Amino acid sequence: LYIDGNILKAAFFTGSPQTDDNPVRIGTEDGGSGYFNGLIDEVRIYNYVRTPEQVQLDYNAGLSTHFK
Numbered sequence: 001l002y003i004d005g006n007i008l009k010a011a012f013f014t015g016s017p018q019t020d021d022n023p024v025r026i027g028t029e030d031g032g033s034g035y036f037n038g039l040i041d042e043v044r045i046y047n048y049v050r051t052p053e054q055v056q057l058d059y060n061a062g063l064s065t066h067f068k
Helices: 052-061
Strands: none
């Protein structure tokens, strides 16, 4: 997890990712309860692991960065 281009927390995952038709939820618990009371902005989700250098480059480039 990065905030303002700085790593806040890292976690490792082993095994296969869950694949189903459930949507990704940001700012709420599964089922729609427990909403986050605040502002969530500029969320990006990638289908591959990003290096700290890649994250920093995108952060420095701002919102105009084109995704690859």
